[in-house]
Amino acid sequence: MGKILCATRGGAASRASQDAAIALAQERGDELIFLYVVDISFLNQTAAPLVVDVESRLEKMGRFQLAMAQERAAAQGISAGALVRRGQLRAELLAAARETEADLVLLGHPVGTEAVFDEAAIQSLATSLARESGVKVRVV
């Protein structure tokens, strides 16, 4: 029995990839872990006074998103794990893959107009991730 690590942000655009991950886990009988990465580098551009502990607030939001994904999995009879990490997406994905000893990392295809990454960015992320971690990476 293997482990599948599915990186997700939540939102309508990533529901399809969550579903695909759940289906895959069912089919292979693998353990499924959803991963959410909190990255607040988008705040670095503005000089507005940032006095809120944004990271921990966003971590809560991430947990909420993952709880939604877990419920979707539970509806299919899969009990999925959840993992929230802080930092830059690529580095944290790599570290999470090593830590959980996952043997398959799933990234979502961009769907619709609201996806945060475009197809090319996802593909390049997938190949570099596969090269550096030695884990299989699939875009679903």
Place this chain on the structure above:
Amino acid sequence: MKRIALCALAVLGLVSLFAGIWWLNGRSGGGRYGTSFFVSAGIFVFVFAAISLRWMHETSAALLGAVSVWLFHYVAGTFFPTFQILDFEESMRFVDWNVIFLILGMMIFMAMFSETGIFNWLAFRAFRLARGNAWLLGMALILLTGIVSAFLNDVTAILLLVPLSIEIAETVGIHPLAYVIPEVLASNIGGAATIIGDPPSTIVGSHLGLSFVDYMVNMVFISAICLVVLLVLTTGLYWRAFSTARQRTSPALVAQLEADARITDNRLLKKTALVGLATIVLFFVGDQFGMPPSVIALVGAAVLITWVRPDMHRMLREVDWTTLVFFIGIFVIVGALEATGVIGWIADAIAHLAGDNLTTATVLMVWIPGAASGIVANIPFTVAALPIADFLTASINGAGNLVLYWALVLGADLGGNATYLGSAPNIVAIGLLAQAGYRVSFGRFMRDGVPVTIVTLALATLWLLLHY
């Protein structure tokens, strides 16, 4: 490549600016503008472009600009007197320390308030009260954001409320944009209501030496109207989304939502609320003693940190002090513009355009900043526009009731709603949405932003013309 193209564009822009000024100068008989005129104008344009096009962090752009002013003054100015702009002492006089200390005091308050979790708790109460009615919930959240951003800084309001709003939206099964974008618009509108609401309000209010009450009696009415209009527009724009929303999450998720929105520190909340309330009261009565808002905020903040005794290292990490440096830098750069006569030159041009007619001047003062702050950073713009407003107020009959300053505040604040680059809350909210997996394109934001901007600006113009 893109960056290089932008740089090339900026250089081209600078060159054409110089050419334009040269040409104008030649026509007007010349002799008025020295070398420092062009140097300071060039530095300002560069900083402005760097901030608006996001070449570098706003603070470093402002700091770089201020240092360039000094460098030219000291190094080049020693050898060629025409290079002199203004020295360190003089430039410090251009910094409006009231703004700096008002923001400093409010930052300390906000850091304490955000620790308590009170706003999330309020948002969750709204969720409970609405009982799954998506429209009612939306209205409540938008109003809450508007009011909170009137009394706290608008970016803080967004950072506090948007993550929870996204969770709430997903819980009631509505697209999060239906809540978050109107919330952002509301925060910009609410920011105009009080002197502490957002940076343009603070800068203008402090420049005029207004007290909290003076500012509020002038602006709170129009802000409230704009907020109501926003509610109506939101209902119209998102009617389909509101009516088709249905709850699809389990009680377990609602329970988690509740856990996220709990008040984290009751004792801190009590202390902060008490001091906050006292400070607000002091804001209202401080007028009697001639106390400027900056002193009130500073006194309130000092009392608060003496009482609460926060971990200073934590305060260091969470309070973003670079904001203050950013403001100081902008004031220095605009001070250089003023000292070298660039501002006077622009004011002349606008006065020429307005032709001594107060109505035209007011309309210009609303719509020029309104249109501009959709595209460029509105803080440097407001700082630079202030001396122009001074000039016009002095030269146009009947402008003594400060109508031009109100026009500037409304233009800069409401105009920031048009695009997502318009103001800091917009940018932050877009980032927060992307973290939740919702990308907002430029066009998508404008679809909501532009109509709201146009309607509110029109209302503001109407109100200014009728009322003053």
Place this chain on the structure above:
Amino acid sequence: MQRSRFAILMGLALVIIVGMAWALSPVWAQEAAVGSEQPGPGVAGRVIDPLGEPVHDADVIAVGREGQPVAETTSQGDGSFLLDLPLQDYDTLVVEIERPHYVSREIPIDPAALAELNSAQAVRLPAIELERRITPGFWVATLSFVLVLLLIALEKLHKTTAALLGVALVLGASFVGGAINPDLFIFDFERALSYVDFDVIFLVMGMMIVIAVIEETGIFQWLAYQSYRLSRGRIWLLVTILMAITSVASALLDNVTTMLLMTPISIQIALTLGMNPLALLIPEILASNVGGISTLIGTPTNILIGSYAGLGFNDFLINLTPGVLASLLGLTIFIVLRYRKSYAAAGGQLSDAMRQRLKESGRITQPAKLRKAGVIFGFMLVLFVTGDAFHLVPAVTAILGAVAMLLWVSPNIEEMLHVVDWTTLVFFIALFMAVGALQEVGLIGIIATAIGNLVGGNLVATILVLVWSAALLSGVIDNIPFAATMLPVVAYLTRTVPGAESGVLWYALSVGAAMGGNSTLIGASPNLVTAGISERAGYRITYLDFLKVGFPATIVTVIIGTIWLLIRF
């Protein structure tokens, strides 16, 4: 790559700006505005206090017939005022001068002067002296300041919080109390701000950024390791070298930073040599406090004194460095004698594995960065030294260096701006305001007069009193607030004591305050910082431990310092 191209383009843009501006400048040389003064009747004069200091912002009102005010103005920064009078026949005129915390005066204009006024000519009055008055505001300001000092000394509140509280009290009393009783009014916000020395604020801010970048390169750890290699196991030599490094470093950098950088590696060296780390750390602290005196940027007290008195980088270098070197020599001899037993007991030789580990941690981590940072720092030093010629204030140089470091060496601006200790800057601002309040109500003047009477115009006595009182007091209270409080006092003494025009008293204050910081653990901030780190590593520096070495060392160094000052001036 992107960034460097970007930088080149930016440079290009600037060159174009300058080029165009330069090419066009002869065409549009700025015309000097020729102001013409309108002749007319007027009264000019100057307001001073009993110390001869100008009194600014005094209300000056000209009262004509039947108590009708004719004209009013306020005195300028240099105490001067000019009343423009309307053209009319004056048969009686009284000039009233009012200011909080002073006794109001009424000066009648004599008939001869009235005649001149009536023929539309200006009249100049002799200097007008206002007497001080002890008002309730005086007590508010004094008690607030004492409260701040107490809270800081007893560590009841963080120093920034305490200073902010003091300012809040003073401002609150001014505004709220001032509405009830005008005598409670101390100053408004504008005045309070005018006491803040922004030179210091920006100098400290700039240096914090610059140092943070340099620190990243690992140069200090490398130096410590090299010093170990040089000493070849002879511990007294090692201590001497470490003290020399510390004092040079703290002459160029802030003392706290120097100790922050030296402490970890010193503990490591001491442990590998099998000796008590305190035997290395305490001498280093002492050396850093003494070494810092030699330059303008070496200690916060020097930055304060330099900006206030308008002393340049070179002034400190010429007038203090030889004395500091002599003091350091004395200090080193004292330390080597004091610790000779524990140095002799230490092993001295280490295993290869240990040496390897020491070498590892003492490596320069980012040589490329170090080279760039070195270039900028060298450039900054040149500007510090030559800046006087351009009237370039040190603050601008520091900010310039900081921005250069941020753009060229360490592009992670966000992180770099976060290393600035903003609470310290806010502390400085609040402290300046609190001391300003004391100045406003006249306490500083009272102290200055008292010291002035005590020494009775004798320069040598003044130097002695200043150095030793500064040294003893700054052992008890933190030396930054102490120096800030003493600045106006020294300014007064410099003006009144014969022979003090050379500025010797400023250096006396600098020497006394900085060396006095060595006498106790709470005397200066580097002491506390080092104690903090060393405690975390398991070696507690107690108040007594420090006193036993620090106090005699202070006496030795202050004696040498005093002798130097007396010889030099």
